[in-house]
Amino acid sequence: MNYTEKLENIKILENTWQTAINQSEMYALVMQHFYTPLPEGKKVKKAIVIGYDGCTCEMLNCLDGIERGAIKYLIANGGHGVFSYAGGAPYPEPITQDTSTAPGWCTMLTANLAQNSGIYSNGTTKEVDPKSLIIKLVEDRAIKKSSFCVSWEGHFSEEGATYLKEKDYAEEKQLNCKFLCAKDDDGTRQNVLDDLSSDDCSDFIFSILEYTDHFGHEVDYLPEKPGYMQAFRSAEQTGMDFVDAVMSRPTYGEEDWLILVTSDHGGYQCGHGGPTLQERITYIISNKEIVTQLDTLKKLSFMDNTLETALPQTVVYNILEKHFKAPLPEGKKKKKAIVLGYDGLRTDMLLHLDSVEAGAAKKLLANGGHAIFTYAGGTPYPQPIAHETDTGPGWGAMLTGLQSKESTIYYNNAVKQVEPRSSILAFVEDGLTDSTAFYVSWGGHFTEEESTYRLEKEYAESKGINALYLRAGNDDGTLENALKDVKSPDCSDYIFTIFEYPDALGHGNGFSPGIEKYMDSLILSEKAGITLLDAIESRPTYNEEDWLILVTPDHGGIGRAHSGPTLEERITFIVSNKELL
Ligand SMILES: [Zn+2]
Numbered sequence: 001m002n003y004t005e006k007l008e009n010i011k012i013l014e015n016t017w018q019t020a021i022n023q024s025e026m027y028a029l030v031m032q033h034f035y036t037p038l039p040e041g042k043k044v045k046k047a048i049v050i051g052y053d054g055c056t057c058e059m060l061n062c063l064d065g066i067e068r069g070a071i072k073y074l075i076a077n078g079g080h081g082v083f084s085y086a087g088g089a090p091y092p093e094p095i096t097q098d099t100s101t102a103p104g105w106c107t108m109l110t111a112n113l114a115q116n117s118g119i120y121s122n123g124t125t126k127e128v129d130p131k132s133l134i135i136k137l138v139e140d141r142a143i144k145k146s147s148f149c150v151s152w153e154g155h156f157s158e159e160g161a162t163y164l165k166e167k168d169y170a171e172e173k174q175l176n177c178k179f180l181c182a183k184d185d186d187g188t189r190q191n192v193l194d195d196l197s198s199d200d201c202s203d204f205i206f207s208i209l210e211y212t213d214h215f216g217h218e219v220d221y222l223p224e225k226p227g228y229m230q231a232f233r234s235a236e237q238t239g240m241d242f243v244d245a246v247m248s249r250p251t252y253g254e255e256d257w258l259i260l261v262t263s264d265h266g267g268y269q270c271g272h273g274g275p276t277l278q279e280r281i282t283y284i285i286s287n288k289e290i291v292t293q294l295d296t297l298k299k300l301s302f303m304d305n306t307l308e309t310a311l312p313q314t315v316v317y318n319i320l321e322k323h324f325k326a327p328l329p330e331g332k333k334k335k336k337a338i339v340l341g342y343d344g345l346r347t348d349m350l351l352h353l354d355s356v357e358a359g360a361a362k363k364l365l366a367n368g369g370h371a372i373f374t375y376a377g378g379t380p381y382p383q384p385i386a387h388e389t390d391t392g393p394g395w396g397a398m399l400t401g402l403q404s405k406e407s408t409i410y411y412n413n414a415v416k417q418v419e420p421r422s423s424i425l426a427f428v429e430d431g432l433t434d435s436t437a438f439y440v441s442w443g444g445h446f447t448e449e450e451s452t453y454r455l456e457k458e459y460a461e462s463k464g465i466n467a468l469y470l471r472a473g474n475d476d477g478t479l480e481n482a483l484k485d486v487k488s489p490d491c492s493d494y495i496f497t498i499f500e501y502p503d504a505l506g507h508g509n510g511f512s513p514g515i516e517k518y519m520d521s522l523i524l525s526e527k528a529g530i531t532l533l534d535a536i537e538s539r540p541t542y543n544e545e546d547w548l549i550l551v552t553p554d555h556g557g558i559g560r561a562h563s564g565p566t567l568e569e570r571i572t573f574i575v576s577n578k579e580l581l
């Protein structure tokens with residue numbers, strides 16, 4: 001039997017090996033757990049990851065040969081499982097990082113692939129950023145304390161270990177994060193059990209057992225090898241000891257536990273690191289349903305494209321340019337356009353427009369409007385991002401029509417030269433419009449010393465160009481400025497507004513539809529948007545004007561932040577009154 005047949009024999013997983021998810025989704029699953037409201041009757045969120053280092057996927061065909069095990073127990077008791085993959089890219093694409101220990105766990109702990117984390121193989125120390133879940137959850141106040149329990153010294157206990165800098169950072173900042181390296185798996189078992197038996201155990205425990213990797217290197221990563229099969233039994237036993245310890249906690253009834261079992265890579269012959277299916281196909285087993293953002297976004301049935309065909313957010317520039325260059329429709333005398341920017345609004349929030357009484361996106365979609373998926377970060381998922389999924393680069397891509405490599409807007413507060421020009425300047429200078437206006441409240445756009453369009457704004461002012469760059473103190477001010485403009489008889493031909501509600505409330509409370517304050521931010525943004533739409537439609541000259549209306553965010557978010565490569569952060573959208581493709 002070849003390996004694909006062995007994979008197809010695994011009946012306990014909910015996807016296929018061909019649709020395996022990137023192991024980076026582990027990060028999102030943990031984040032999602034901690035940023036979802038507590039179920040009725042529960043008082044605290046907890047999670048444990050039980051890692052079986054180097055445990056090949058085909059071992060899931062051997063659960064009958066196991067008396068007692070964590071995977072066996074979870075699957076038999078309503079748990080769920082999916083195929084995942086190591087190596088950074090789905091089969092049969094070439095791998096972009098070794099199917100090895102450090103890259104595997106680091107991808108799960110940070111959501112980042114090697115091109116973004118620097119961890120291509122074992123023996124490299126990661127910078128503090130991108131931060132792992134161990135410190136991120138504590139630092140962002142999602143949990144009180146975490147522990148990282150291992151026995152391999154390559155994680156944080158020897159020169160070249162992956163998390164050395166992160167461990168130092170945690171100590172320096174006095175974060176409540178334990179980095180425990182035992183001398184072997186027995187020691188790791190004891191460390192985890194000690195933690196789980198304490199009243200106030202760690203809220204997040206990340207444990208890695210070496211049994212299977214150790215014996216795989218010795219005898220081959222095959223269930224037919226008694227040594228490897230025994231190692232799998234030991235891993236399952238110890239994993240089950242952890243699950244039992246969780247369930248016997250006196251306070252278990254009021255704790256909401258996420259339990260995940262996974263592996264960093266498989267193995268082929270007596271090694272791993274390469275691109276074979278044996279090495280790269282892994283799995284995630286959970287006590288809860290496994291719903292990734294991919295699954296969630298597929299529910300947006302009204303989109304005109306798919307996640308796979310999402311367009312770069314630079315397309316906003318092209319859509320606007322095309323609108324102003326196209327001939328006026330019959331009976332119209334003037335082209336107009338407005339962009340309603342919702343900073344940091346996650347795309348899955350479009351599934352919650354029912355909670356909005358009256359909103360711009362809601363109204364456009366209800367009246368024959370169109371919507372497409374776009375993406376931040378410069379590259380499509382699951383490729384590594386080309387720049388951070390942040391405010392500066394996001395709006396920068398839309399305003400200049402260029403990705404960071406050409407625009408140089410890699411970060412927030414990057415200072416762009418006058419060239420390449422944003423549409424605010426270019427459309428007036430090139431005669432596409434008579435006037436433009438850019439209404440914001442964030443200082444990083446053009447008011448601070450280090451801000452993206454400051455030089456462009458100064459240039460426009462010195463040349464007397466009819467482009468207005470106006471910053472208000474907050475979103476109310478932005479709305480007021482934009483409203484005054486659209487209510488004036490000779491309003492700007494092209495208006496770009498950015499509202500900060502979702503970004504501000506996301507950073508403060510968490511970017512997740514389950515978070516009430518973040519839900520409020522959708523309502524607030526939509527309300528500001530429809531106030532402007534209604535004012536536009538009430539213009540005395542509205543019937544002679546050909547308006548293009550776009551609603552779009554610059555990036556999403558996960559946990560209390562963004563800038564990383566997760567789907568939650570990088571998938572964006574455009575909703576419009578006109579056809580977009
Ligand atoms: Zn490993």
Ligand SMILES: [Zn+2]
Nearest residue numbers: 344391503507
């Ligand atoms: Zn932000």
